[in-house]
Amino acid sequence: MSMNENNNNLSSNASEYSTTTGQIEVENPKMSMRNVDVSYGDKQAIFNVNLDIAKNEVISMIGPSGCGKSTFLRCLNRMNDTIESCKVSGDLLLEGQDIYDPKLDVVPLRARVGMVFQKPNPFPKSIYDNVAYGPHIHGLANTKFELDEIVEKSLKKAGLWDEVKDRLDQPGTGLSGGQQQRLCIARTIAVSPEVILMDEPCSALDPIATARIEELIDELSANYTIAIVTHSMQQAARVSHRTAYFHLGYLVEIGSTDDIFTNPSHKLTEAYITGRFG
Amino acid sequence: MSTDKSSSHISQRYDDELSGVKSQLFEMGGIVEKQVKDAIKSLLDVDSGIAEHVVKDDTRINDMEVAVDEDCALILARRQPAASDLRLVLTIIKTTTDLERIGDEARKIANQAIMLAEEGPAPSGYVEIRHIGHSVSTMLSQALDSLVRQDVNLALEVAKKDKAVDLEYGTAVREMMTYMMEDPRSISRVMGIMWSLRALERIGDHARNIAEHVIYLVKGDDVRHVGIKQMARAISDDD
Numbered sequence: 201m202s203m204n205e206n207n208n209n210l211s212s213n214a215s216e217y218s219t220t221t222g223q224i225e226v227e228n229p230k231m232s233m234r235n236v237d238v239s240y241g242d243k244q245a246i247f248n249v250n251l252d253i254a255k256n257e258v259i260s261m262i263g264p265s266g267c268g269k270s271t272f273l274r275c276l277n278r279m280n281d282t283i284e285s286c287k288v289s290g291d292l293l294l295e296g297q298d299i300y301d302p303k304l305d306v307v308p309l310r311a312r313v314g315m316v317f318q319k320p321n322p323f324p325k326s327i328y329d330n331v332a333y334g335p336h337i338h339g340l341a342n343t344k345f346e347l348d349e350i351v352e353k354s355l356k357k358a359g360l361w362d363e364v365k366d367r368l369d370q371p372g373t374g375l376s377g378g379q380q381q382r383l384c385i386a387r388t389i390a391v392s393p394e395v396i397l398m399d400e401p402c403s404a405l406d407p408i409a410t411a412r413i414e415e416l417i418d419e420l421s422a423n424y425t426i427a428i429v430t431h432s433m434q435q436a437a438r439v440s441h442r443t444a445y446f447h448l449g450y451l452v453e454i455g456s457t458d459d460i461f462t463n464p465s466h467k468l469t470e471a472y473i474t475g476r477f478g
Numbered sequence: 479m480s481t482d483k484s485s486s487h488i489s490q491r492y493d494d495e496l497s498g499v500k501s502q503l504f505e506m507g508g509i510v511e512k513q514v515k516d517a518i519k520s521l522l523d524v525d526s527g528i529a530e531h532v533v534k535d536d537t538r539i540n541d542m543e544v545a546v547d548e549d550c551a552l553i554l555a556r557r558q559p560a561a562s563d564l565r566l567v568l569t570i571i572k573t574t575t576d577l578e579r580i581g582d583e584a585r586k587i588a589n590q591a592i593m594l595a596e597e598g599p600a601p602s603g604y605v606e607i608r609h610i611g612h613s614v615s616t617m618l619s620q621a622l623d624s625l626v627r628q629d630v631n632l633a634l635e636v637a638k639k640d641k642a643v644d645l646e647y648g649t650a651v652r653e654m655m656t657y658m659m660e661d662p663r664s665i666s667r668v669m670g671i672m673w674s675l676r677a678l679e680r681i682g683d684h685a686r687n688i689a690e691h692v693i694y695l696v697k698g699d700d701v702r703h704v705g706i707k708q709m710a711r712a713i714s715d716d717d
Binding site for chain 2: 433434437464470471473476477
């Protein structure tokens, strides 16, 4: 489903944004979502969202608070399962496989679709154990040597190795905020995920730490598919290939980040990214 | 020029900054328009008084260009504008450059007028100056109007006129050459007319550039280096 809509004025009339502007399909999608509705109890938070996420792309989701972007992101590895009142319907496929299949075990799913949160949340354990825990419980390493290798590789990919290699036995919580966030990314990478979801990964970080994470996202996109929710529009513009704009639970527009930030098609997207409401 | 199709920014100061730089640009446009008209008049009337004014006022235009660019740089640094705001700031930066160059061309015409006032009027070429000068002044006014009103159809008209002016310029140059061949003593004065025609033709090109910036501003399509047909298509495309 793709269509162009041209709205002449901003309006709260849902018919003006209930159909997504832009191309939702991609060739060879890593994840494919169709007719996704999400509600918390009686309150519907996501309305009929259709979206493909391509392999090795960085897709950002932007929109004002309460637009449903985080809710949608959390559906992608069933993080919403932990919220009792939350109901998800529609088709959500990871490489063609229904991730909401009742028979599916969510633990391996969350290894395949990893997540990095807004606040760095290292385990109250050593730096080494933080990274080694996942591969250990998923049985990805048979020997201590293999585990060491995974830890080193993950920390290197997360750009943290040089800073922590001499103090792997020290608590992860003793690192700076930016380092902690990179530790969490290393922890996510350690279980060899296919998709990494990031929910405002830089909102608790200073500009230098943010720049390092953004640089990292760029490097990681060579091997992983990344979906990022961000409040910083400049960040979305800098790191992502495609940008999805959410508004009141609807996916209003999806397009190449270059187009969205220079010439968006939908008036609501335009108004949001130019700072006319939010 | 209003890009506020929907509503104003959350930040009132951002609105103020954008409208401030827009009004500076419009003021600059108005001055440049007058400079061009005065330059043509000084040449046609062989009036070195007006011409000297034009030469003197050119520094004012240069100062305005610097001021507008500075304000745009501040907006870029402070606000990181996106979408239509980004296109607006880029359009303003590019348009000031074109306006400043038009100012330079007007000064060149005025310098020729001063020279011709000293050496005596050229034997011919004034009809061409009057004709092309009128076309080019109209183009500039329309380009500036299209900017203020964000009128892409008017911008397209300007681009079309530029083609006609280029043709007229070619014809006029050939005529001037025949005058020079007929009377070699008048070469230096006819050259004065030739340089002025050249300056007018350049003003037409800059007016067309401004019109192209307007289409970019409104439609988001870069229509530089494309033909009129493609430009018309860009305008009629519904996003």
